[in-house]
Amino acid sequence: MGRRPTIIDVARLAGVSKSTAARALTDSPDVNEATREKVRKAAHTAGYERNHLAVGMRSGRSGLFGLVIPDITNPFWAEVARGAQDIVGENGASLLVFSSDWDHDREAAHLRALRQARVEGAIINPVSDNVDDFGRFGVPFVLIGSSAERFPDTPSIGSDIAQAVRLGLDHLVLLGHPTPALILGPKSRLARARFLRTVHEHCLERDVDPGALLVEDSDYTFEGGYAAMQRLLARRPIGHIAVFCANDLIALGAMLAAREAGRECPRDVSILGFDGVPAGAFSWPGLTTIEKPAREMGRRAAMALFDEIAGRPQDGRIYLPCRLVERGSLADLGAQTPLRVAGVGRS
Amino acid sequence: MGRRPTIIDVARLAGVSKSTAARALTDSPDVNEATREKVRKAAHTAGYERNHLAVGMRSGRSGLFGLVIPDITNPFWAEVARGAQDIVGENGASLLVFSSDWDHDREAAHLRALRQARVEGAIINPVSDNVDDFGRFGVPFVLIGSSAERFPDTPSIGSDIAQAVRLGLDHLVLLGHPTPALILGPKSRLARARFLRTVHEHCLERDVDPGALLVEDSDYTFEGGYAAMQRLLARRPIGHIAVFCANDLIALGAMLAAREAGRECPRDVSILGFDGVPAGAFSWPGLTTIEKPAREMGRRAAMALFDEIAGRPQDGRIYLPCRLVERGSLADLGAQTPLRVAGVGRS
């Protein structure tokens, strides 16, 4: 259980100098194949493992990357983390993961920890302007998520909200819901404006008056969606009503509100979500939603980082397309056939 | 964007030697308060940040800890990760997170990465006997999760399945379900045996014949629970049936199967889950379940690690108690039938 073996131990065991041992172990071409094999064997029998701290110190490459997200417990961010983890791992490096809880101070502390760990690069969902500072330290980083749009000069990865909204709207129109109600996030959010603008454009293109749409505000929570749906149902007490929700939690809350009001989904109410959270697959009916490519976002963010480090310059923001996941929460008003209510069907 | 400032830059700027600068910055008591302030100021204006690689190299303390779990995308493990992250962060260190996907080779690779990063300690959900090797490298580690029970000689953290099963059974009995059916995991799993044994004990204590219980096997998935429940309903086509499921996914699948069979939950069917996954809160009805203390497990695992490093020896396995979360999936039969009719099974 004593001292871990160093390259000097290996060198001694192989009867070579430590520089030769190092060369052999780093697959340097300037070393005799027989010597290399000898060193390899010695390293193996000594149980040698390269000390990345020393390597990082000498070479400036720590083999460490950082990820700062709001909360690893949030399924969306967990997927992002997984994607980043996979790419970082494929490149022989390791990932430091931090949760900021949308807190400026925590974020600042985590960014400092990343710098002190001498990470080679970082993926950050920015909650404040801390990242401006971060850029000054010369650590390559890419931003991720919608909050990254506030930093147009920094390479970033996001989902294509405009494309997603159009996808949802097209699908709703197809099923006979040309003027869906909207339950949106708080007015303060950038994403809300983008969502609404795209809806307006889509309406205009179809010659429908955007002003005719029912809109409710919410706060991206289950409870918020529940309350907003109650208001919506009060405003439109009869007839089928279709609702396009700004996220899945809102949609799930809306679904419960409808049920408790005796309006059955999808018979009396159609609900379309946005996110692709796992819980949507287990609700009743299953939640039809637009899935953000969370894992792919994490992967692409990590790839962008490696590209940047390798000197391949990154262009600004990359928008990844979203995908429609059909489950059972939308009625097909155009069809004469009885409604299909699927509960199973996970992505 | 040039070279990051080192402690030598700080020392020069403050007009002291680098060791004095180091002492001042490490809050060593052996330094004049005025000097310390001077150095602090210099460090600040230089934009100095300690290089943890160098610190780790010199002191042997890398400030890095490792976590190897099956999948960060699994909500249970994400909670564990969060708990560990929080404690590690509170101690000024950072956490390297890896997902093994229950794969031996990936696990081995991750453990090697941890060793090479010279982590000060690791938390591992073991999938294979790789951890036996790991122990030999002198890196402190604690195991976590039910698979850790295979290594009784290593400190580990788990949830108290026996206590959880008793909690569930007590609650079911209280609500008038003295002989619930069981949907369990695969026969190969250790957890299954423990679950079943506890149920038997509980039955015996209440003078009910364990053999009278309906049992179905499943595989811990939604689809598996769905199929198992179909078989259960076929075996017991009439009357209220209560089911204690080995995990929440099974329970959610069972709920769907019941609904599709026209047996409404909780009117005709009572379903009790086990895990505490988020999706259970959004199902209809909400899933009553026994929640494993996932985050607390992560916290305690990290704490145990710090204890061990600090020389406070760890005792074997710690079992953390689970908690009943009441939502809407259990019927209270006590309303019409006398409660606590021990020994009276239905047949």
Place this chain on the structure above:
DNA sequence: GTGAAAGCGCTAACAG
């Protein structure tokens, strides 16, 4: 193709 030596940034003796 191999060895000797320097040094990455820091902390921990050891002197003063």
Place this chain on the structure above:
DNA sequence: CTGTTAGCGCTTTCAC
């Protein structure tokens, strides 16, 4: 209280 010195383990010139 503060400065000097010696490495931690590794890679990388620079010689040979």
